Amino acid sequence: MKRRLIGVIIILLGILLLGGVVYVIFFDGFSFYDFLGRWRKQPASVTNTVIPVENTVQVVKEPKKIVVTENPVEKTGEKEVVITKEPGDDYAGKYDLLRMAASFSERFGSYSNQSNFSNVTDLKIFMSQRMKNWADTFVAGEQKKGIDNSLYYGIVTKAVTQEIMDLDDYTGEASVLVRTIRREAASSTSNVSRSFDQDIIINFTKEMGAWKVDSANWQAK
Incomplete structure (x- = not known):
C-alpha cells in the first residue's frame, strides 16, 4: 500500500x-x-575613431611679368627701355626682334668714307634675299661714283629705344621703329660737328623660319 x-x-x-x-x-x-x-564571453567593444581630414586648398600662382631693361644711352638723357611680358605673349620672339633691330640700325647707320661700305656689306648675313640684292646694287652704284676719302667724314649711330609697330608670326612679317641719336664727325673721329635724333623703321620677313631684315628706311630728321 x-x-x-x-x-x-x-x-x-x-x-x-x-x-x-x-x-x-x-x-x-x-x-x-x-x-x-x-x-x-562577450566580444570587446570596438570604438570607431574618426580622423578628421583637413581641407586641401590649392594655391594657384599668377604668372609673373618678366621685365627686361637696357642701360640708358650715355649723354642722351633718355630713360631705360622697359619691355613687359604679358601672359601668352611670344616674349622671346619679340625680344629677339627688338635686339636685332637695335643692333642692325646701329651698324647700318654708322658709316665713314674710308670704310668701303662695310656698314652694308657686313650686314648681309642678317638680310633677306631681296635686301641682299638691294645691297649689292647700292654698293656697286656708289663705288662707281668714286668717293673722295682724302678728308675723313663719318657718322656714328646709337639706338635709344625700340618699339614693335607690327608683328604677324603667321605671315612672317614684322616692323620695328628704332629711335636713334647720330653724331657726325669731320677731319677726325673725335671732331664731332653735330648730333641729331633720327628714327629708322626696320622691316623683317621670315626666310626658312628665321627673321631677316627686308628693308631699313630712315625717317626725316
Whole structure:
C-alpha cells in the first residue's frame, strides 16, 4: 500500500515538473540559446575613431611679368627701355626682334668714307634675299661714283629705344621703329660737328623660319 502511494506521488511530481518545464519553454519566452549565450564571453567593444581630414586648398600662382631693361644711352638723357611680358605673349620672339633691330640700325647707320661700305656689306648675313640684292646694287652704284676719302667724314649711330609697330608670326612679317641719336664727325673721329635724333623703321620677313631684315628706311630728321 505504501509503495503504491509513493509511486503515485512520484508520478504526480514528475507530471508537475514536466508541466512546469513545458510552461517555461512555450509560455514564458524562455530560450535555450539565450541561456547558453549568457555563459559565452562577450566580444570587446570596438570604438570607431574618426580622423578628421583637413581641407586641401590649392594655391594657384599668377604668372609673373618678366621685365627686361637696357642701360640708358650715355649723354642722351633718355630713360631705360622697359619691355613687359604679358601672359601668352611670344616674349622671346619679340625680344629677339627688338635686339636685332637695335643692333642692325646701329651698324647700318654708322658709316665713314674710308670704310668701303662695310656698314652694308657686313650686314648681309642678317638680310633677306631681296635686301641682299638691294645691297649689292647700292654698293656697286656708289663705288662707281668714286668717293673722295682724302678728308675723313663719318657718322656714328646709337639706338635709344625700340618699339614693335607690327608683328604677324603667321605671315612672317614684322616692323620695328628704332629711335636713334647720330653724331657726325669731320677731319677726325673725335671732331664731332653735330648730333641729331633720327628714327629708322626696320622691316623683317621670315626666310626658312628665321627673321631677316627686308628693308631699313630712315625717317626725316
